[in-house]
Amino acid sequence: MTEYRDKPTEFHAPTPAELKARNKRNIAIAVALAVFMIFVFVTMVSRGIIPDVHSS
């Protein structure tokens, strides 16, 4: 059995609405990070910071 140093005394189960909102936030963060990485990459290539090997 698991032993806790500070034993929790009270648990609050998240409501379905809270879980749904968290799920939406998780998806938004994932999409935003992916878009941001692509954005950084394309910008760096367009500025010549990362050389575009296909154009040379």
Add this chain to the structure above:
Amino acid sequence: MDSASHNTDIKAASSGAAFNPSGLSLAEPSDFFALMKPRVMSLVVFTAWAGLVLAPGVMPLWAAIASIICIAAGAGASGALNMWYDADIDAQMSRTKKRPIPQGKMSPRAALGFGTVISVASVWMLYIASNVVAAALLAFTIFFYLVIYTMWLKRSTPQNIVIGGAAGAFPPMIGWAAVTGDITVNSVLLFMVIFIWTPPHFWALALYKTGDYGKVGIPMMPNVKGPKSTRNQIMAYSVLLAVIAIAPIFTGLAGNLYAAFAVLLNIGFLALAFKVWKSRAGEIAESADEASLYEVKSGDRAARNLFAYSIIYLFATFGVLAAEALLAA
């Protein structure tokens, strides 16, 4: 409102006790988008684009698009930081009480984190997409809006939006700097148009939203100096705006097309400002619908009309400037 009670309010709102027992918030992605003040962002995007188009020189298409996205994100980030700091007063004002923090959908701390991350990312990305001058101007704009305007001027002086208006005036200058990497007379002129436009725009709104600002202790001009003094100052700034708005014709930034539109647009602005000056706007107890930006009692109609027209005026001024530059190109 003193800073101690402000800090207490922020702490109370951001403590776990103010939110759901599970510790999870109900904030959805749309609430984070609302933090960025999309309506303000649209004006920022438009004026930044105009600055970019008007600047001499060329910029790769993707770098231009990336620069505008960064400027918009920076503006949105400063909006989120503004909502973090102003959470206490937003909850009491009819115009702002439906924002995500006052509604209890997210903690002020979440808005602070969101705003900080987007601020850093937007400044860094603007540096990558354009140059250090544009990035530095964007960083200064965010700092100016959060620290100089929101934290300092807004709650301490009726000149808050006169000086604080500089934050909203920087985007065309940043757009210009993204292309040229410098600050010139013409980019300062674009800045000045928005800077001088801001007082009559906001004071027209404040004239029929006097009670809203007054009950949270924000020293807007009508509350401090009275409606008559505010109407006088609106008239004075409108005359100054007309002078500034025609200046691009003489500096070579604009040509005949803009000259014709500028005359018409400024006649319209001056006529509506004159109607406000002659009216008793701001002297009626409260507006018809507190939550609406445009619903007013009959005595405040002149102020409402000037407020609505001023938005069209700014879009039209920068739109014609940019259109003329594009036609010439």
